[in-house]
Amino acid sequence: MKNEVKIGLTVLLAIIVAIVGFRFMRDVPVFRQTLEISAVFDRVDGINRGSLVNLKGVKVGSVSRVRLTPENRVRVTMQLNEDLQIPEDSEAHLTSLGIVEGKSIVIQLGDSESNVKYGGEVDGVYIEGVTEVLGSKGEQLAGDVSESLSELNQFLRQLNATLDDETRTSVDQTLRNADETMKILSETLENNQKDIDNAIKSASRTMMQLDTLTTDNRPRVDSLLVSLEENVSELHKVRTELEQATANLNQILDKVNRGEGTMGKLVNDPSLYENLDQLTKEMNDLMKGINEDPGRYLKHMSIIEVF
CATH class of the missing domain: 1.20.5 (Single alpha-helices involved in coiled-coils or other helix-helix interfaces)
Known part of the structure; x- marks a missing residue:
């Protein structure tokens, strides 16, 4: 084999190794194609080239480029497995998988029937992690804790x-x-x-x-309850009759008060009482006179007329 051929094969092999190494370092599949999509975020703290892209907890790709847009936003390009079907209304959430694991991008699948094609774009959503929330609220929390401690000290004093x-x-x-x-x-x-x-x-x-x-004694108790129910029923009937008799008596008393009937006239007309009283006095006087001098009343009568 000539030296020129050896040199050519060495250069070709070096090129192949460089390409494979480059794709490997960028976490891009070496021997198969990928699905390239991008998402635009307002900020991408913690995301760099090679950061993981997950779908339902499974690694499906990695970040290949991070670039600023003319609008001062950040476009993140991702290389995903070619066989993935990503609906067009899906979202890329930039979030923290944990305090130790750092930031990554999580694909949230949508419901669209159309899928994102190679070079397409999905919406990017930045989600603050626990450490960021604590960092942004740290000063406020420190002030609240300091105020609480001051109030506690004052209370203790x-x-x-x-x-x-x-x-x-x-x-x-x-x-x-x-x-x-x-x-x-x-x-x-x-x-x-x-x-x-x-x-x-x-x-x-x-x-x-x-x-x-x-x-x-359940039978006796049941019999006693039956007897009580019958007595209560009889008492109810008696009460009804008493109410009816009371109503009739009230009607009679009402008529007497209005002066209707003999009793009403006797009760409400004082002249009858006075006449009766006067008649009683005259009868008493008559009887007294007969007892004292009967001849006075019988001198005009003969015995034959009397008997």
Whole structure:
């Protein structure tokens, strides 16, 4: 083999190795084609060439280029597996997979029937991670914590000023009394544990006896309930009759008050009472006169006319 051929083969092999290495370093499949799509973000903190592109937790490609657009936005070009079907309304979310793993792009599939073609574009959405949220809110949180600590210190100072020596002594005495009371109560319960158990057993036996008594006398109880229902029904009838009699009596009294009928006239016409009273007086006088001098009233009558 001539030297020229050896040199040519060496150069060709070097070119092949360079191409393979270049594609390998860019995390691009060496022996198969890829699907190239892009997404535009307002910011791409943590994303560089070679960052992962995931779909449902599975690596499906990597970032090949990161460029600024004339509108001062960032276009990220991704190399994905050629066999992927990405709907046109899909979104590329730039998010953090974890505190250690760093940033990556997650493809959120849409519902469109049309798929993104080679060189197409999907919407980019930047999602702040936990560390970024904490960083942006750190100053506010620090101020809130400082204010809370200041209020807590002020409260403790006021509490310390309020609790003088006498108050502390009283509180300590109260706590000691409560502790002694709890000890006495515990000892009492412990000493009377048997009595308490016996009382519980007696109550249980009593409940069982009551249940047995209720079961054995259920027919009598049912009969008593039936009798009570009948008596209640009779009382209801009596109440109805009493209400009717009361209504009739009210009608009669109403007529008497209006002066209707004999009783009404006797009650409401005072002249009848006066005439009766006068007649009674005259009858008394007549009877008194007959008893005192009967001849006065019989002198004009003969015995034959009388009998």
